[in-house]
Amino acid sequence: MNQQTKQTEPPRVLEGQGLASVTLTAHWSDEQASHVERFHVEKFSIWREVDRLPPAIAWNLCRLQQGDRLEAPIHPGDVVENWQLTRQIVTNPAYFDRHHCPGLEVTPRLGRFYPQGFFKGVAGIYSEAAEPARIIELSKEQMKLDLNHPLARTRIKLQLSIDRVQPGYDKRSGRCDSLLDELLKYPGLTTPLERGKDIDFGDDANGLTRMDERADEAFYATPRLIQHLDSLARQHLNALYRRLIPPRAEVLDLMASFDSHLQGADLSKLHLLGMNEQELSQNRLAETRIAQDLNRKPYLPFDSDSLDAILCTAAIEYLTKPTEILAETLRVLRPGGILLVSFSNRWFPTKAIRIWSELHAFERLGMVTQWLRQAGYNNLNTFSAQGWPRPANDIYAGQTPCSDPVYAAWGYKAD
Numbered sequence: 001m002n003q004q005t006k007q008t009e010p011p012r013v014l015e016g017q018g019l020a021s022v023t024l025t026a027h028w029s030d031e032q033a034s035h036v037e038r039f040h041v042e043k044f045s046i047w048r049e050v051d052r053l054p055p056a057i058a059w060n061l062c063r064l065q066q067g068d069r070l071e072a073p074i075h076p077g078d079v080v081e082n083w084q085l086t087r088q089i090v091t092n093p094a095y096f097d098r099h100h101c102p103g104l105e106v107t108p109r110l111g112r113f114y115p116q117g118f119f120k121g122v123a124g125i126y127s128e129a130a131e132p133a134r135i136i137e138l139s140k141e142q143m144k145l146d147l148n149h150p151l152a153r154t155r156i157k158l159q160l161s162i163d164r165v166q167p168g169y170d171k172r173s174g175r176c177d178s179l180l181d182e183l184l185k186y187p188g189l190t191t192p193l194e195r196g197k198d199i200d201f202g203d204d205a206n207g208l209t210r211m212d213e214r215a216d217e218a219f220y221a222t223p224r225l226i227q228h229l230d231s232l233a234r235q236h237l238n239a240l241y242r243r244l245i246p247p248r249a250e251v252l253d254l255m256a257s258f259d260s261h262l263q264g265a266d267l268s269k270l271h272l273l274g275m276n277e278q279e280l281s282q283n284r285l286a287e288t289r290i291a292q293d294l295n296r297k298p299y300l301p302f303d304s305d306s307l308d309a310i311l312c313t314a315a316i317e318y319l320t321k322p323t324e325i326l327a328e329t330l331r332v333l334r335p336g337g338i339l340l341v342s343f344s345n346r347w348f349p350t351k352a353i354r355i356w357s358e359l360h361a362f363e364r365l366g367m368v369t370q371w372l373r374q375a376g377y378n379n380l381n382t383f384s385a386q387g388w389p390r391p392a393n394d395i396y397a398g399q400t401p402c403s404d405p406v407y408a409a410w411g412y413k414a415d
Contacts, residue, residue, distance in 0.1 A: 150188025
């Protein structure tokens with residue numbers, strides 16, 4: 001009996017050569033939202049890399065088996081350098097190098113993060129510096145920069161889960177950066193400005209224009225019955241949607257196509273609103289299908305307080321009037337209803353709003369979250385998942401090593 005039990009138990013890390021696939025998850029909050037960031041490491045060697053983890057995890061990692069996880073707090077100063085007032089610098093706006101990127105003119109904006117190399121005229125900053133600097137005050141006369149790490153004052157809860165114990169051992173000499181550095185390098189770009197100021201993302205009238213301003217009906221006339229995200233990214237979305245959408249919900253898939261990523265969800269009704277009737281007709285979960293160009297008609301043909309949940313998957317970047325549409329989603333949701341917006345790093349660049357391509361992925365997440373707040377949503381949350389290996393059957397297998405990242409933001413209508 002004991003031998004049978006031992007044979008069916010998942011393998012422990014030390015039963016192999018200390019090599020495992022792991023997922024790191026960071027939980028943290030700011031004035032605007034709660035955040036969850038997941039970062040997968042396909043080959044993690046406890047012998048080479050355990051000393052870079054918090055002691056509460058490092059000291060217990062060897063006894064873990066597949067499926068186990070550990071948690072530990074990360075306090076300010078543990079991973080990133082402590083916040084320092086001396087790293088806030090007042091300088092002249094003329095030091096901002098608008099042509100730092102060849103062939104592109106960049107405008108400095110309040111609240112935005114830029115690689116420090118954009119400020120190469122500032123004492124102590126070099127043109128090659130890639131660490132983010134934030135503009136926290138901006139006028140014609142002066143510009144104030146914050147060179148502190150975006151999460152320098154943030155308390156984080158870290159989780160490490162053992163996804164799979166792997167055979168063999170790691171022959172490499174170790175990483176240049178720790179896993180925690182990689183996990184926390186960019187998620188802080190979602191943080192809002194202090195004192196309730198809005199960030200100037202550049203999402204003004206010019207930022208919401210597109211390279212191709214021809215009628216959207218022509219661009220979407222040909223059905224695209226293909227997946228725009230790989231299978232692992234779709235699994236992340238499906239799991240997120242099934243977790244957050246309440247049972248027996250009446251759901252609207254906004255800017256929909258043939259797949260709403262809701263397989264296995266407990267729905268009472270699914271509505272589709274999209275651009276191509278043939279794509280919508282192939283969505284077998286739907287009960288109603290509406291063909292409508294939201295850029296020309298920025299309203300939703302639903303009664304107020306009539307829906308439980310609204311999804312917008314890999315499409316928010318195509319809206320030229322995003323705040324109007326988000327206000328409409330709030331109107332048609334029932335009190336307590338949820339709006340979920342998700343995206344990845346694949347889109348049609350000629351039809352996406354101009355500002356989308358100029359922002360870092362986590363700044364896009366911050367912009368969408370700010371849009372949700374401005375529209376009147378509360379209890380805001382964000383989620384990201386990245387680092388998983390690209391599926392072998394994906395069209396980009398062999399070209400890029402990692403699966404399509406997933407970014408999501410959601411909020412609720414007040415009860």
